[in-house]
Amino acid sequence: MAIIKAIFTILGLILLFIGILIFVFELAGFVKYRYILNRMHAAGMGDTLGIFICLFGLVLICGFSFVSAKLLLVIAFLWFASPTASHLISRLEAVTDEEINKYVDVQTEGNLSEYLRKEDKDLTEILNEEEEEEDE
């Protein structure tokens, strides 16, 4: 039994180290790029994968106990929450950026806020409209 536990411990440490390496790559991408959407691409992917591998390594070290269950709960919650946060931040960027035509091919002239103010609509109404048109 001691040998199996030692094997799991070493495997867990290796996974922990790989997870930290993924965080270092994410940080390198975050610092290098100049535009917010590129940075967010690196941050969103690096966060979810890095924390999954790090915490999975810790679960292997701990074995079968309550601590491992709590860490798996953290992973499950974060895999739902992090993509949602990325979506919200990119929506904020699309609406409030003044110079978005320099970087992104946008169909409306200027950023989304001018379109919203002319039509006097809300963001949720626009998203529902597009879904209805696709259905019809």
Add this chain to the structure above:
Amino acid sequence: MTLDMFTDKVYSVVLVILAIMVLVCLFRAVIGPRVPDRIVSVNMMGTMVMVIIAILAVKNNEGYLADICVLYAMISFLAVVVLCKVYLGVYLEKKKTDDKKKEETEDGDH
């Protein structure tokens, strides 16, 4: 060198690396020229702090610190959602008042 001493040393090295990365994120949060830059860096700092808390919970053999990890995840997600909604509302309102002022001045000129 037994396995326990080896794991302790590995934990220390990993904690130091994570702490340096948190400082680099803070640097970008201060400089970043626009608001979404700062929100993304705060989110990243929260994730790295969660890994630090989990490692400390395993290292000192104190299982109750993993609860703090769960709570921190929920609160950092909530912070991102609230910041985005508030900033979006403030920006759209400010633009609407600017539009109304422009219309009033144009009507006054005519």
